[in-house]
């Protein structure tokens with residue numbers, strides 16, 4: 158299944174069923190995230206906003222064609238990365254729901270001012286140049302980080318009109334706390350960055366096993382349509398492919414860790430063997446580092462900046 162329209166660069170709202178829509182970018186570059194919409198009997202639930210206020214305004218204009226904005230009473234935040242949350246201030250009437258782990262991880266996220274400084278810095282080190290290349294074109298003017306207003310743990314059912322919507326706390330995987338939104342009657346899951354489609358996953362949490370486990374939780378919902386945080390729609394086979402790829406990297410990184418191969422070398426070897434055709438193979442650094450951390454290798458870096466340095470180095 159692929160919603161990508163050749164040549165089309167603008168995001169658009171795709172109908173998945175009578176009550177579910179996906180706002181999708183036809184690209185896998187950093188920062189272009191997908192959002193979700195559920196509308197039933199005049200009530201709306203939005204899954205994630207966008208990176209910039211401009212991008213969020215475009216999303217909300219499309220939402221308004223389906224449901225008045227003041228009827229969107231809930232925004233579910235799948236995790237706290239800016240590309241999914243920095244538009245929250247444009248939905249002030251909604252409660253913002255996420256998991257306890259996700260909400261707690263928000264304190265450690267880079268803010269819009271810091272990212273703007275980094276993206277426009279003239280520093281010539283690889284990491285700074287990587288950030289400038291991938292984030293320099295975004296305008297974070299007037300972005301204010303809005304914290305979640307309600308949290309949950311485990312699973313929670315919310316009602317949107319006639320629809321029962323299940324919020325699933327996936328725990329640590331892509332981020333320190335990921336959440337998925339499942340609409341059982343429609344067999345649709347909004348996965349946030351627990352799934353990347355057409356691109357390699359970034360692992361910020363240090364838990365590759367958490368990413369693999371999250372894929373299984375998503376498959377166990379029995380859903381047929383999966384909206385990833387980035388890239389085109391996925392079917393069940395697509396999720397299985399991602400899970401297998403993550404498992405292969407976990408196995409390879411575990412083996413290199415056991416042989417005492419330095420992390421940077423292991424990441425290069427894994428990129429050479431596992432890059433395939435997906436975008437951003439440099440993100441395999443973060444997967445390898447997570448594999449090393451889980452194998453108990455001492456001193457594995459885990460900070461956001463260390464991950465950026467590792468990716469920048471692997472990209473060059």
Ligand SMILES: [Zn+2]
Nearest residue numbers: 190240350386
């Ligand atoms: Zn994202």
